[in-house]
Amino acid sequence: MTESFVDNKDLLDAINQVMPYGKYKGRQLLDLPEPYLVWYHSKGFPQSKLGKQLALIYEVKLNGLEEMLWRFQQ
Numbered sequence: 001m002t003e004s005f006v007d008n009k010d011l012l013d014a015i016n017q018v019m020p021y022g023k024y025k026g027r028q029l030l031d032l033p034e035p036y037l038v039w040y041h042s043k044g045f046p047q048s049k050l051g052k053q054l055a056l057i058y059e060v061k062l063n064g065l066e067e068m069l070w071r072f073q074q
Contacts (some may be wrong), residue, residue, distance in 0.1 A: 004054060010053075010056070011056065011069075012072060013053065014029055014030075014052075014053035014057055015028065015029065015030045015032075015057075015069055015072050015073055016022055016028060016072075016073060016074050017029045017050070017053050019032065020050070023036075024036065028073060029053055029054060029070060030056045030057060030060070030066055030070070030073060032057065034061045034062075035057040037054065037057060037061055038058070038069045040058070041055070041058050044056075050062075
């Protein structure tokens with residue numbers, strides 16, 4: 001089994017990253033609707049830093065952890 005660890009800074013960066021394009025342009029990634037992230041997951045996240053951040057937020061929401069992270073939003 002492979003374990004994956006996320007650096008605290010990477011998590012905070014993902015939480016506070018603003019969506020740069022599309023229907024949800026200007027929203028922080030943590031505030032994106034879960035169905036949008038599920039759609040992105042099925043389509044495939046971009047091969048970029050933003051793609052990794054979207055995948056991380058997808059996992060956060062999939063596991064019901066977003067409420068725990070709201071206090072870290074800026």
